[in-house]
Amino acid sequence: MDDEYVRRTAITRLVVSDEQQSLLEATISEYLTGTQLATDMVWPNVSTKDKLQPLAYDPIREQTDLSSQHAILATHQAAEAISGCLERKNKGLKASKPTYTSPTITYDTRTMTLFDDHTVSLTTVESRIRCPLALPQDEDGYQWQFLNDAQWELTESTLTARDGTYFLHMGFRRHKTDAERTAEQRTAENGTVLGVDLGVENIAVTSTGTFVSGGELTHWQNEYEQRRASLQQCGTRWAHENMQSVGRKEDGRFTILVHETANTILAEARENDCTHIAFEDLTDIRERLPDATWQHRWAFRKIVEIVTYKAKSDGIRVEQVNPRHTSQQCSHTDCGFTHEDNRPTTNGQDEFRCLKCGYEIHADYNAAKNIAVKCAKNLHRLHTSSGGGAPVDVRLNSGLLTVESRGTVVPR
Numbered sequence: 001m002d003d004e005y006v007r008r009t010a011i012t013r014l015v016v017s018d019e020q021q022s023l024l025e026a027t028i029s030e031y032l033t034g035t036q037l038a039t040d041m042v043w044p045n046v047s048t049k050d051k052l053q054p055l056a057y058d059p060i061r062e063q064t065d066l067s068s069q070h071a072i073l074a075t076h077q078a079a080e081a082i083s084g085c086l087e088r089k090n091k092g093l094k095a096s097k098p099t100y101t102s103p104t105i106t107y108d109t110r111t112m113t114l115f116d117d118h119t120v121s122l123t124t125v126e127s128r129i130r131c132p133l134a135l136p137q138d139e140d141g142y143q144w145q146f147l148n149d150a151q152w153e154l155t156e157s158t159l160t161a162r163d164g165t166y167f168l169h170m171g172f173r174r175h176k177t178d179a180e181r182t183a184e185q186r187t188a189e190n191g192t193v194l195g196v197d198l199g200v201e202n203i204a205v206t207s208t209g210t211f212v213s214g215g216e217l218t219h220w221q222n223e224y225e226q227r228r229a230s231l232q233q234c235g236t237r238w239a240h241e242n243m244q245s246v247g248r249k250e251d252g253r254f255t256i257l258v259h260e261t262a263n264t265i266l267a268e269a270r271e272n273d274c275t276h277i278a279f280e281d282l283t284d285i286r287e288r289l290p291d292a293t294w295q296h297r298w299a300f301r302k303i304v305e306i307v308t309y310k311a312k313s314d315g316i317r318v319e320q321v322n323p324r325h326t327s328q329q330c331s332h333t334d335c336g337f338t339h340e341d342n343r344p345t346t347n348g349q350d351e352f353r354c355l356k357c358g359y360e361i362h363a364d365y366n367a368a369k370n371i372a373v374k375c376a377k378n379l380h381r382l383h384t385s386s387g388g389g390a391p392v393d394v395r396l397n398s399g400l401l402t403v404e405s406r407g408t409v410v411p412r
């Protein structure tokens, strides 16, 4: 069932009067009592909604003031908590009987109604109450896209109290579009990843072996610095204007270069029928690439941004992976040895030579392969947890690597 829908949550504060607040407080308190009651009755022997509901429904109705539907929801909540605990236990983790203290209650479409005037009516232990949603004034609030679009339907919501303020987490869902379904199928059936390493000497290197030299960027950057330095010495108005024009010319060259690089990466992905393009996460790029100037860092971010934007229309997804060890690890399938000395600094930055297996390869290409494999492993893990377990391919210049059962990487 979950496969048919896209699900989102919109969070908003509720405007409540004092009287409504005490009703909500009482309702939440009864709900926690009911959920605990159901849990205490069956722990740890029953963990499914179907079995728990008939056992605990009557006792909850007798011992709390909950409405019939909230009594049912409390049994469902208990079942979910118990099965979560048992799952942890099965993994050998510590898991004791669930207790419920956080002031939170579930509302479904039977216990909550959302009206067009952006108020909600909520079931309580006494009468229903109707409260306005405290939505953002401007139309930019992300909540509006769910409220103002009939495609999105309300599902299950949770109400949480925090210091006397009530937050409603409204669950929405809509049917997936055909494009979304197709993209997912492609991924689930058999993903193919193109890895991309971004750097200074080579601005981009793909796992298919395409190199985009960073020479031009460095050249224009030096030109700029030099001309700026000499103009600065003149210090006249004329020099100032000239400097700005150097800057503009610079910006133009950088922008063209960045677009060309992004297009090369995209063309490579299309030609090789890739479903995913993987970059490194750029968060700590300043520390990881001390040689990169602000122009490089700007270029890297821009490249990822353009590729992400343009890839969408081809149904290609862009992922960013954790950069840890991607440049130090040996990308040979039988090895994977990680050591900083795999990059001998004496013989130039290009070289990667594995201290363990002796594998020699261009350092940036080694990184691009590692990035692709990392992404493929993440995707494979996702497939496996969603029950698919389909293998994921990595596109190389010499063929394919396939990440299959339990993350093993095999050449094809």
Ligand SMILES: [Zn+2]
Pocket (backbone or CB within 6 Å): 330, 331, 332, 335, 336, 337, 354, 355, 356, 357, 358, 359
């Ligand atoms: Zn090795």
